[in-house]
Amino acid sequence: MGILQFSVDSISTQQQVTANNIANDETPGYTAQTATFAQSLQQAMQSPTGGTATLKVANSTAPAGSNGNNVSLATEMTNATEETMEYQSAVQLLNTQFHMLDGVAGGSFS
Numbered sequence: 001m002g003i004l005q006f007s008v009d010s011i012s013t014q015q016q017v018t019a020n021n022i023a024n025d026e027t028p029g030y031t032a033q034t035a036t037f038a039q040s041l042q043q044a045m046q047s048p049t050g051g052t053a054t055l056k057v058a059n060s061t062a063p064a065g066s067n068g069n070n071v072s073l074a075t076e077m078t079n080a081t082e083e084t085m086e087y088q089s090a091v092q093l094l095n096t097q098f099h100m101l102d103g104v105a106g107g108s109f110s
Helices: 002-023 038-046 073-104
Strands: 033-036 056-059
Touching (some): 002 073, 033 038
Antiparallel strands (some): 033 056
């Protein structure tokens, strides 16, 4: 469950970063941010010793426009859609695990 909870928390942070970028789409000089964790999670899961996954929030390296802002609204809207689907999937898997644990503990599997 720890991996799924980490994923849900990390996706939630990605959504917050994306929302902040969208909110600052017209802010002169604003530098968009990115939040990534998938590669770190994959490496941790493949590590024979059980590595640690981390979430990294960093400034975007995308080129800035004439007002010094580097937010791409199209990219951010795509990110928002993907993150919503990822979040829903992760929460559904987490709920399924809780449901299975409840059944094993004497509750109902249905």
